[in-house]
Amino acid sequence: MPIKSLEEELVILLRWICLNFGFCSISDDDYHTITRSKRWEARDFAIAVLRAEGFNPPEAEVEWGRRLKARFIEHFGVAEVSENDFADEQTSGTQI
DSSP states (O other), rough: OOOOOHHHHHHHHHHHHHHHOOEEEEEEHHHHHTTTOOOEEHHHHHHHHHHTTTTSSGGGOOHHHHHHHHHHHHHSSSEEEEEEHHHHHHHHHHOO
């Protein structure tokens, strides 16, 4: 199975969040901002999703923030990811 990019993994994660948490009303602009980011920390990702869903202020949503952070960490296995993490994995098996 080919290794996915950070953007592809974020799309999968947002789809899971929509289906399981009901956060499905993220605008196209916010969706692209989230999925095309080159780096995320779990807390910042949670705040971005809550903000995109219209929570104001998103930091006040402690329980949803906790759930979103936990899901991010469960999905990626770490609390912080960057595009470079995926680039290294994609090129490590390439032979020239």
